[in-house]
Amino acid sequence: MKKRKLFGVIAAAAADTEQREVIKGIIEKTREMDIDVAVISNIYNPMEWASMLKTENLIYDLVHSDEYDGIILISESVIYPDVQKKMLEELQNKSAPVITIGALPEGFSLPTFTCINTDDVNDFKDICDHLTDVHGFTDIHILTGYSELELSHKRVEGYRRSLEEHGIPYDENKVFYGNFWNNSGYDHAMRYISGELPYPQALICGNDYMAYGLLDCFLEHNIDITKKMAVTGYEYIRERYCHVPILTTYQRNRKALGIKAVEMLCKGADNITHDDFEPPKGNIISGDTCPCGAKTEDIRYDIRTARKKDIYDRLDLYSLLEHKLIECRSVDKFVETCREEKFRIKNADRLYMCLYENWYEGTGNSSNMVCYDLIDNTEPFMFNKYNISAVFGNEAASYYFCPLFFADRELGYIVLRFKGNDSFRHIFRCWLKTIANGLEFLRMKNDIRFYLQCQDISEERDTLTGMLNENGLKKAYRNTEKDGLSFVAIRIAPGICNCGVGHKEHIDAVLDAAEAVRQFSDGQICSRINEDTFVCLIRDMTDNTDLLAVQLSALLQHNTSYIKKYGLDSFVCTAVPCEDNDYLTTKEKCFARMTEMTDVYSARRTDPHYKKLNALRTMIYSTPQITFDQREIYSHFNGSDGYLRTIFRKCYGFTLHDDCTNARISAARYLITMSKLSNSEIAEKCGYNDPKYFMRQFSGITGYTVPRYRLLFSRSAEE
The missing domain is CATH 1.10.10.60 (Homeodomain-like)
Known part of the structure; x- marks a missing residue:
């Protein structure tokens, strides 16, 4: 049962600076009002359709949940039309109030939406006012975005109004259109450098990306742009440390949008009419591309951000998590391995891996999820996919629901909880990819059809368990010093099961028995030499070979999947010293004892009780x-x-x-x-x-x- 109000936030690429700023305001206000937040976001969010990434957008099915008391849609973050259409279909049946933040793409609207945004016109007027009022510039160019976008023209309109208020004639020849990306800034710089365009006193760029492309071009041509003209950007995307000189830019007050959206939702959820919306004003972030110069506190913040990013980039670069996960042979071991590197998910208070109950089958997904805590050693629990509050704690917090998938296979989702105002960064994408790859390897290891396809992969390895097969064991026996060596064999389900490889429960039981054998061998030689028999070569543990058999039996008795399937009297275990250099002779001695024990067990089964x-x-x-x-x-x-x-x-x-x-x-x-x-x-x-x-x-x-x-x-x- 939900403990508090819950607001859903629909975003895309929530690690981007623009989305992070909005979400920061949402979280700050909901925390103050004791409201939970569920942010639903894809990770890659390509502008062009990528078939390999289509599955990530199934995360938006969570909009189906009926637990939301209100929904905030960060509309301009969703850039692919099919995803926009899917969201509209999901939202049109919602009874909860919906607030959209940001510019709405064409056709991306419903009558029930309440739309709020910063004012691009006033923002660009502020930028141009700064250049004229503070620095006295009168010859100012503007590089905006696509000519067919209303957004591009709004930014030009703010520039025009400022000029006219200052008595400076507006000249369309000083307005240029780009594509909001670095390359159009680079190309525009070349027009100045080549002499095609005269240098103005200042250039306003429609966003930081185009400004960075322009700065990079001047740097590449060894030209000090500060001696030519001033340059401003827009958005403050936190990448100033990557470009020279440090860019003067404008920070939209997106945090205030998030705060206002929460206030409006609260009133809407309680059927109270909210006040008229007043777009929040932003502020100039000074840099060296205008005469203001960069402020020390801003540079310090940029450097601190860059250093933190570098630390986590290095942790990811040198991490062996992917190697470790690929070696895992059970979900429990997989979860344990993830917990060992939980430090890589910066500032997350909780980290849950929620897998479909039948994620490993490759068929239609169940509506039930199994939730694993990747931070604390707690028992997994099951809940319905749409009952998202099942993972919520006792205090109000923000939760991020992100897709976990491999190619076209939807595995489930990851949930991160933050008690503060923090959220995940782009490096999280690498972690998610590692987890998904590891799960796919684990799925394939337990998919008998996959192993049947790969049964000839090795002459010396058992394809189901990855252990040595009998050929591999014979070779190891020949090459191993026999002094102090014991031959320990365990036969599972003798005379009980003739299930064959197609029975999943039998496969699970075999894999569980294999795990017990690995635990027992602890890095020494272990093998699966046929359908029901494992053999270990154990050195110098004890002179009492019978004790080895007893210890291996104790381990298998406490591996629950196997015992649940076949019971206590379903295996025999013996051990003999390797006193003969001939493998077959040692094997026959051990197997003779196992046959005697099997006969005893078979006789028991005839008892009526x-x-x-x-x-x-x-x-x-x-x-x-x-x-x-x-x-x-x-x-x-x-x-x-x-x-x-x-x-x-x-x-x-x-x-x-x-x-x-x-x-x-x-x-x-x-x-x-x-x-x-x-x-x-x-x-x-x-x-x-x-x-x-x-x-x-x-x-x-x-x-x-x-x-x-x-x-x-x-x-x-x-x-």
């Missing part, structure tokens, strides 16, 4: 903390306590009491080696009230003290 007893054992091993409570255990079985104990021993050959103890010790083996929990914490999770009793019992059953066992098998033994 086996299914019920196995379900009881699975519960005991999954919740070992209940094993001290006999009433709790017996309550799960219909029959007397004595009858349960009798049939249990007959089926398994050991007592229920002993199995409860083994369940606790198995959980302890797993936690000792796979977690950083203290001995007391492990004892508690295994059901022991007395840590000392736990340590005595563990030592008595395993033959090792807890510290010694941790030293043998733990991934962080030094801790």
Whole structure:
């Protein structure tokens, strides 16, 4: 349930300076009024259609949500006509009030829209007033945008009004049209340099980009433009540090637009008529391209911004996140890896990866999302795609919803939360691309059709798990010193499943078992030599090879996907020392023992009570903390306590009491080696009230003290 009012902000390329300024005002005002903000934005926002990027605009489906109390549309940021059309279709059915900010593209309007903007006419009049009043210039040119755009002519109109108020004749020959991009500024500079146009006292550029193109051209031709004429830009896009000399420009008061939009929405949401809109005035940002000169505080701000950008650019350049993500073989590991580099998302208070429930299937997307916290180690949760407030916290904040996609595959979206007025930068695009690439690799690893296509990719690698296959293991065995080496094999689902590679649940179970084998081998040699058998070559862990088999079993018993599918008695694990240089001889010794164990397990399954007893054992091993409570255990079985104990021993050959103890010790083996929990914490999770009793019992059953066992098998033994 929503806790507060929610205003939606529809933007495009929200990292651009123009959008950031508007959003800054929106956030400042909504924070003051205890309102949540959801900014929905694409990332690339190309002017020309790019088929590879069409999927990113599916993020605007979130406008469907009925949770918005009001919507702010930053209209001029959406530049592709088809996307504009999609937005209009979404918004025309909204009952919530809609405020648009900025110039509206042709046809991009509805009667229900309330439009606000800064006044381009007055802004350009202010610029021209500055040049005449402060510097006394009377010969002034203007380079505006496309001649067919009303926006371009509004900027010329402000220039004309200023001249006329100062008694300076307006001359159309001093008005030039460009394309609002650097190249038209460069071309216009060449007209001055070549002598085609006489130098004026000052040139007003319709935006900063054209001004930068002009400055770059003069610099390239080794001409000091300050000795020729003054130049002003418009927009203050925060790139002055990249060009020489420092540009004098004009900052539109877009922040005030954001504040005003929120005030108007609040009144509209409460059915209160808002006041007439008065466009906010901007201000001159002085630079060295006019006689004012750059102000120290402005230069300091520009440099500080540039340095921060450089730091995060370098972090991205040297990051190995993409390599690490490509190596991940499960979503859990993927999320864990992302958390390791959470510092790359500057100032985000929360970072969520929301994936479609069936994102990996390549079919139509579910309406349900699974949300993963990429900052804190919390459990994922599920919510409906359009219930966007499901990710909101207890305090008012701003949330950015950005598309997560690969080519034409929509994977979900990323949500960033900021408690302050900050927002994401363009570097976030690189991070998003890395995440999307990593997810696609992970999807392909779990897509059996992909692996069938790639089954011949390597003669020495198993295509499903990426481990060595039997050819690779034979080669490794030949080239490995046998002294202190053990051959550890585990066979999963023997005699139980003949699912074949097409069954997804079986594939998931195999991959889960593979992860347990990797955890056990911890960088040593591991392989999948056939459909149901894994083999590890383990050196110098212990002289007791049986202990190796017990430890690997403990790890698999606590890998939930596998156990959930096949249960406890679904695998056999043995280990033998590598005393023979011949691979086949060692394998036969190990497999002979596995066959004996398989026969024992097969005999158990003929017992008429086996299914019920196995379900009881699975519960005991999954919740070992209940094993001290006999009433709790017996309550799960219909029959007397004595009858349960009798049939249990007959089926398994050991007592229920002993199995409860083994369940606790198995959980302890797993936690000792796979977690950083203290001995007391492990004892508690295994059901022991007395840590000392736990340590005595563990030592008595395993033959090792807890510290010694941790030293043998733990991934962080030094801790």
